[in-house]
Amino acid sequence: MAGQVLPHEVQGRGAERILLLHNWFGDRTSFDPLREHLDGDAYSYAFVDCRGYGEAKQTDGAYTMEEVAADALAVADHLGWDTFSVLGHSMGAKAAQLMLLEAPSRIRTLLGVSPVPASGFPLEGETWELFAGAAESPGNRRAIIDNTTGGRRSAPWLDAMVSRSVGRSSPTAFRAYLDSWSRTDFHTRVADNPIPVLLVVGVNDPALGTEAMHGTWLKWYPHAQLKELPDTGHYAPQESPQALAITIGQFLRTDAR
Template identity: 65%
Template sequence: MTGHVARHVVPYEVQGSGPEGVLALHHWLGDRSSFGQLRRHLNGGAFSYAFMDCRGYGEAMDTPGTYTMEEVAADALAVADDRGWDTFSVIGHSMGGKAAQLMLLDAPSRVRSIVGISPVPASGFPLDGEMWELFVGAVEDSGNRRTIFDVTTGSRHDDGWLDARVSGSERSSPAALRSYLESWTRGSDIHDRIEGNATPVLVVAGANDPAMGPDTMRSTWLQWYPNAELEVFDDAGHFAPDESPEALARVIERFLGRY
């Protein structure tokens, strides 16, 4: 493969040996292991999935960086280069959805399709007042993280479920969390640059997500991408990979199989 500039490759792992490459970008409070439940239900014969750690998370905890959505997008393209994928699809969960859209701008001929799971819109998602303080506090405070997991799933899960999510969030560095938070909430608004983009897009939203729920998706993603479709999970909130992993895997692979 030619024409791609070599750069640092962040840690990642591949599942499956199928001919179609798929990159998976995790959410703000979890490393690549946050896809663990979903991975149990994926078809490794049809697809090859690359699950990467963003800088400051998991095996990339100590990897220095600017910790921005732009950097995540560039690192994801480097993983695709490392795999030898000229074209691929991207799954982006929450903040990973913003990075996936930046990849469309960086490499428009390479991104086959995008799956956004409760994804941050191209405009970002500004948080104000008490909500901003809750998220800023979550950089250092596990209690704030627990509240975020609880509120964004409609307060439907028990202590064990919340404890497990908080434990997973500890595989992240405070410096990275703080910078990424600024980037996905108040960073560049690129919606005018992607509006009308014909790339096939699947948006998955949990009915119990008060932030990135179906209404938010309809007023952003579905307005800007003419080939976008919305799948609503009635029994999930913001964390469908944990809340409805088997159903999510089916929906994702049915969509990816069309492109």
Template identity: 50%
Template sequence: MVTVVTAFILPHQLVGEGPHKVLAVHGWFADRSAYAPLVADLDTDTFQYALVDLRGYGEAKDAVGSYTTAEGAADLVDLADRLGWERFSVVGHSMGGSVAQRVVALTPHRVRRIVGISPVPASGLPLPPEQGELFASAAHRPENRRAIIDVTTGGVRPDAWLGRMVARSLACSDAKAFRAWLDSWTGDDFHARLDNCQVPALAVTGALDPALSADLMRQTWLTWFARGELVDLPGAGHYAMDEAPLDLIRAVEDFLRADDGTTGAAPGAAGA
């Protein structure tokens, strides 16, 4: 009897039919539904987006894995191969921003442009002990998830919205995977592989987010990406897809649209 082993394929939703292909990666608190507020207003003639579920989330909630940024990047490149996308851009929110940077480190010659929406830096985001415990226990404590979302959106969002964000997070993520992903995106440091990277790179931050701020992006993202840019949205916190969807679409698609379709150069000190 022959056993056929089928490689894992990231669950995904294709939006649009445009020639510019874009992988879109969610963050720690959501699956691909994080991008739902944007879908109706995307430029689907210019772009085709693949909205993905990382392992441990959404349709991949029960998928076995190591739940690391490196594994996530390899899964994304594999999906691009299966879709027949030789060249593509990549967009990632928060933890997904770290995964997106891993994609660039893994295969810079294939990435047209990268956008990080409140992205975790490629150097990781070490947390002090008290904060680390708050985040770690959020895997099983909804009130901790709510506290994190509240702080990172400036403490000004309605209670009902905070409750809805927590409910979505609990429904779409596996607690064990959620906890494992935390160790990866806080602890992974691969920024040396992005030194002098020539892939055009936009960081979009929210002025209400005290954690992944514009100042942090100037110290990290804009230091590593030679062609880095920064947009700070004044009315948003950490969840710009929900807080300022139209402003976010304009910033992201204007940046992606500027690509001329030529092959980008590899990072100066980066290895594959």
């Protein structure tokens, strides 16, 4: 699949490069709380909007993880990045793994924040209806965000997350991405991949926390390591941006090949 150079922004001037892919609920601005804590002297960071989100909200597409991966590689080509690391938040981590499969010699490390595994994520019955209905229902989005942060965030915080999500995503893209990140399975293609992997999860995330990582990512990537953040749910870039930045920096300094 040919990629398209989508709206993106580069921060930093360092020689080491990291491309960041956002989660299902947020465009590239969902990383804004994290950005002030990143080391721009040592690293360069490229923040990309997926089709149907942010500045690419009106961009048509198939809205699949394969398309996200192809578009991200097109952005890297545009920037002249021959090799780089990829950080994916939630669904962004599933697309990051497809980038690894498509261009293994270019991807130095994978960093997953509350990352969706290559096998997808099981959603059945009422849970599936809740997620599928979130494309059109702000109330569904709020319920999902509240659950995946352990019911510990304030009403204004939840309302702000929902407002940003609704305003910066296309309902059509939002709904289509759900099928791709939750129901497609390519875990046999990534099994035993030797790439260094960092997995960062929140202790308050009931969906993609430590248990889920042991049943998926840590089984398939022999050089994966897991870091758990306290007082954090599914949205570490917003909930614990400084702690996440420190964790990312420590991994890149010591484990990047």
